[in-house]
Amino acid sequence: MDFHVSLAGRGDLSVRIYRQLRDAVLDGRLRAGERLPPTRELARRLAVSRNTVAVAYDRLTADGFLTGRVGAGTYVSGELPAPKPRTAPSKKGPQPKAVWRSLPAPAAVGPAPVFDFRVGIPDATLFPLDTWRRLLARELRDTAGFAHYAEPGGHPGLRAAIARHVGVSRSVRAGADDVLVTQGAQQALDLLCRVLLEPGDRVAIEEPGYRMAKQLFASHGADVVGVPVDGEGLDVAALPPRTKLVYVTPSHQFPLGTPMSLARRTALLAWAARAGAVVVEDDYDSEFRFSDRPLEPLQSLDRDGRVAYVGSFSKTLLPMLRLGFLIAPASLRDALHHARRLSGWHGDLPAQAALAGFIDEGLFARHLRRATKVYADRHERITATLERVFAGRLSPVPSAAGLHLCALAEDGTDLEPVVARAAAAGAAIQTLSDLCGGFPRQGVVLGYGSIPPAGIDAGLAVLDEAWGSA
Numbered sequence: 001m002d003f004h005v006s007l008a009g010r011g012d013l014s015v016r017i018y019r020q021l022r023d024a025v026l027d028g029r030l031r032a033g034e035r036l037p038p039t040r041e042l043a044r045r046l047a048v049s050r051n052t053v054a055v056a057y058d059r060l061t062a063d064g065f066l067t068g069r070v071g072a073g074t075y076v077s078g079e080l081p082a083p084k085p086r087t088a089p090s091k092k093g094p095q096p097k098a099v100w101r102s103l104p105a106p107a108a109v110g111p112a113p114v115f116d117f118r119v120g121i122p123d124a125t126l127f128p129l130d131t132w133r134r135l136l137a138r139e140l141r142d143t144a145g146f147a148h149y150a151e152p153g154g155h156p157g158l159r160a161a162i163a164r165h166v167g168v169s170r171s172v173r174a175g176a177d178d179v180l181v182t183q184g185a186q187q188a189l190d191l192l193c194r195v196l197l198e199p200g201d202r203v204a205i206e207e208p209g210y211r212m213a214k215q216l217f218a219s220h221g222a223d224v225v226g227v228p229v230d231g232e233g234l235d236v237a238a239l240p241p242r243t244k245l246v247y248v249t250p251s252h253q254f255p256l257g258t259p260m261s262l263a264r265r266t267a268l269l270a271w272a273a274r275a276g277a278v279v280v281e282d283d284y285d286s287e288f289r290f291s292d293r294p295l296e297p298l299q300s301l302d303r304d305g306r307v308a309y310v311g312s313f314s315k316t317l318l319p320m321l322r323l324g325f326l327i328a329p330a331s332l333r334d335a336l337h338h339a340r341r342l343s344g345w346h347g348d349l350p351a352q353a354a355l356a357g358f359i360d361e362g363l364f365a366r367h368l369r370r371a372t373k374v375y376a377d378r379h380e381r382i383t384a385t386l387e388r389v390f391a392g393r394l395s396p397v398p399s400a401a402g403l404h405l406c407a408l409a410e411d412g413t414d415l416e417p418v419v420a421r422a423a424a425a426g427a428a429i430q431t432l433s434d435l436c437g438g439f440p441r442q443g444v445v446l447g448y449g450s451i452p453p454a455g456i457d458a459g460l461a462v463l464d465e466a467w468g469s470a
Contacts, residue, residue, distance in 0.1 A: 002037070003021070003024065003030070003036070003037070005017055005020050005021070005042070005046060006020065007046060007048070013048055013052045014052045014053070014055040014056045014059075015056075017046075017052070017053060017056035018055075018056040018059050018060060021036075021056065021060055021065070021066075022060060022063070022065055025060075025065050025076055025077075025080065030076050031076060032076050032077065032078040032080060033075060033076060033078055034075065034076045035073050035074070035075050036057075036066065036073070036074045036075065036076070038073060038074070039053040039054045039057055039074075057074055061074075064077055064079070064080070065077055065080070099218055099219055099221065100219065103215055103218075103219070112450070113423070113426055113427065113428035114426030114427070114455075114459075115426055115427040115428065115451060115455050115458060115459030115462060116428050116447075116450045116451050116455070116459075117427065117428055117429045117430070117446045117447050117448070117451060117459060118428050118430060118447050118450070119255065119403070119404045119430055119435065119445050119447040120284075120285075120314075120315060120319075120403060120404070120447060120449070121319065121403070121447060121449045121450040122315055122316065122317070122318065122319070122371070122403060122449045122450065123371070123374065123375075123449055123450055124318060124450070126367070126370065126371045126374060127317060127318050127367070128363065128367060131358070131363060132354065132358065135354040135357045135358055136350060136351065136354040138354075138357070139350045139353040139354050139357075140350050146349050146350060149345060149346065150345075150346045150349055151337075151346060152180075152337050152338075152340040152341035152345055152346050153177075153179070153180050153181065153337055153340070153346070154179070154180065154181025154182075154325075154346055154347060154352055155181065155346075155349055155352035155353050155356060156176065157352075157353060157356035157357075157360070158179075158181055158352045158353065158355055158356040158359075159176040159177075159179040159180075159181060159325075160176035160179075160356075161355070161356045161359040161360050162179045162181070162311075162325050162359070163175050163176050163178065163179050163327075164359075165359055165364065165365075166309075166311065166327070169287070169365075170283065170286075170297050170300070171296060171297065171300040172297055172299050172300055172309055172327060173299065173300055174299075174309075174327045177333075178327050178328075178330070178333070179325050179326075179327055180325060180326045180327075180328070180333075180336055180337065180340060181323070181324075181325055181346075181347060181352055182323075182324045182325060182326055182340070182347070183322045183323065183324065183344065183347050183348075184312055184314050184322045184323065184324040185282060185284060185310050185311065185312040185314070185324045186212060186216065186324075187324065187343075187344070188310045188324055188325065188326035189213055189216055189217075189247075189280065189282075189310065190216060190343070191326065191336050191339045191340060191343070192245070192278070192280060192308055192326070192328070192332075192336075193216065193217060193220040193222070194220070194339045194343070195332060195335040195336055195338075195339050196244065196245060196278060196332075197217070197220050197221070197222050197244065197245065198221075199220070199221030199222075200221060200222075200223055201221075201222050201223065201244045201245070202222070202223045202225060202240060202242050202243045202244055202245075203217045203222040203223065203224050203225070203243070203244065203245045203246075203247065204225050204226075204227045204239050204240060204243045204245070204246045204247070205217070205224060205225070205226060205227065205246075205247045205248075206226070206227060206229050206234055206247070206248060206249065206253065206254075207226030207227055207228055207229060207436075207439065208229065208255060208256065208432055208435070208436035208439040209226065209229075209247070209249070209254060209436055210247075210249065210254045210255075210282070210436070211435060211436050213247050213282070214436075217245075217247070222245075225240050225243070227239055227240075227246075229253060229256060229258075231258060232258075232260065232261040232263065232264045233248070233250055233253060233258065233259065233260025233261060233264045233265075234246075234248050234250075234260060234264060234268065236264060236267040236268050236271050239271060239275075243275060243277055244277055244278070245277060245278045245279075245280060246268070246272065246277060246278070246279045246280065247280045247282065248260065248268070248279065248280070248281060248282070248298075249281075249282045249283075249284060250264075250265060250281060250283075250295075250297070250298055251283050251286035251295070251297065251401065252284070252285055252286050252399065252401045252402040254282075254284065255404065255406050255432065255435050255436060255445045256397050256399075256406045257397050257398070257399030257401075257402060257404070257405055257406050258397060258398065258399065259295055259400075259401075260295070261295075262295055262296070265295065265296070265298055265301060266301065268298065269298060269301055269302055269303075269304070269306065269307070272304070272306040272307075273304040273306060277306065278306060278307075278308060278329075279298060279302075279306055279307045279308070280307075280308045280310060281297060281298045281299055281307055281308065281309050281310065282310045283297060283309065283310065283311050284310075284311070284312055284315055285312075285315040285316070285401070285402040285403050286401050286402065287315075287316050287368050287372075288316075288368070288371065288372045288375050288376075288401055288402055288403060289372070289400060289401040290372065290375070290376040290379060290380075290400050290401060291400045297309065299327065305329040305330065305331060306329070307329070308326060308327070308328040308329065308332070309326070309327040309328075310324065310325070310326055310327075311324060311325050311327075312324040312325075313355065315403060315449075316364075316367075316368065316371070317355075317367070321351060321355075322347075322348075323347075323348075323351065323352065323355060375403060375448065375449065377453065378448035378451070378453060378456060379399075379405060379448060381448075381453055381456050381457075382396075382405060382446055382448055382456055382460070383396050383405065385456070385457065385460050386407055386460075389460065389464055390407070390460075390464070390467075392410055392411060393409065393410055393411050393413065393467065394407040394408065394409060394410065394443070394444065395407060395408050395410050397443075403447055403448065403449040404445055404446060404447040404448065404449075405445075405446055405448075406432070406443055406444070406445045406446075407443055407444050407445075407446065408441050408442070408443040409441065409442040409443055409444075413442075413467065414442070415431050415442045415443070415444060416431060416433070418463070418466050418467050419431055419434075419444065419463075419466070421466035421469060422462050422463045422466040425462045425465070425466065426459075426462065427459045427460075427462040427463055427466075429444050429446065429459075429463060430444065430445050430447075431443065431444055431445070432444070432445060444463075
């Protein structure tokens with residue numbers, strides 16, 4: 001391998017080479033079984049005599065760090081102690097802005113729990129991976145099509161496919177030029193912050209609401225204010241004055257799950273027109289609707305150019321794809337394209353082109369129909385179990401879409417230790433305070449995207465047992 005050796009400083013050259021290679025082995029940069037360059041090659045790269053390198057190699061071999069294989073070369077020994085742990089990095093040096101220091105450290109991504117009720121994770125086994133592999137391979141064969149930078153708005157075919165899809169399925173009024181492809185919904189929100197918000201501008205979000213959105217707005221220096229949510233959605237009458245942007249999830253409120261009523265939708269749009277504010281409509285998982293006719297999106301009701309519509313394929317397909325989109329008022333289009341170009345350009349074009357084919361060939365609609373049936377069964381199973389086993393303890397909040405449901409505590413039990421005991425037994429369940437905080441009621445939010453029916457029964461039995469041991 002091409003390993004860097006510095007010869008700066010004084011002292012015997014072979015000793016310096018020896019120490020750097022030894023340290024690299026001890027701290028794990030050179031791993032057991034890795035092949036080192038031949039002495040002649042390393043000597044040529046370092047502009048030293050071959051004998052200088054050979055002396056270092058011989059000493060490392062004698063000390064047990066290297067082993068020679070006749071006719072094959074020199075390798076790092078497989079019989080070495082575990083690499084020594086790295087010392088904690090120093091906190092000295094440049095410091096981030098205060099807003100970044102106030103955010104909690106990102107949670108480490110570990111292995112999936114036995115019973116996975118975490119929110120927002122679709123079932124990977126439902127994704128037609130063989131079909132996706134075929135579509136992606138077809139696009140990768142077109143090397144000429146990806147030899148240059150592209151438009152920051154994203155792959156033209158995908159923009160057109162998204163416009164058609166949301167126009168048919170959600171009555172969203174948009175053409176291909178109105179669509180901006182993003183790396184998930186979170187980037188769409190970030191772009192809107194970049195082009196709309198000045199430090200100190202007021203942003204209103206639902207309470208309870210999506211914590212990642214709240215943290216993102218705060219990271220841009222916004223004054224973020226929570227607005228209460230009831231059975232009809234965001235309380236428009238409680239919106240504070242001088243609000244510049246309102247973030248809502250009207251089709252499937254996160255995390256409670258209730259939809260915003262038509263009366264509240266029209267009231268919010270009228271308020272935005274009077275206040276000169278922008279409404280960001282995050283339609284994150286309403287593609288999975290089990291009953292009732294979907295209410296009109298805010299974007300399709302908007303007649304004043306006040307709504308920015310955000311969607312994501314991370315919930316409907318796979319989180320790893322990191323594909324989403326933004327449909328914003330025409331007055332913001334140029335600024336958003338500039339922001340997309342400056343912050344990340346156009347994203348993964350082969351994946352975008354493959355998704356365009358996936359939509360245009362009717363495969364996305366087929367996947368949604370199949371997945372919706374599966375998720376509807378899981379939603380019904382959890383609801384029935386809560387009503388049967390947890391009656392008087394947890395009350396499900398009515399919902400008819402999405403990948404999760406919320407259940408509010410009825411008996412005053414402190415749910416944090418209950419959920420902690422369930423987690424120790426293999427059931428990962430999130431509380432309302434875990435997801436958003438600031439809500440006066442205790443409750444749990446049960447995701448059913450990545451847990452099979454048998455796992456639902458066993459996982460809720462774990463929760464029941466953890467509750468009983470309180």
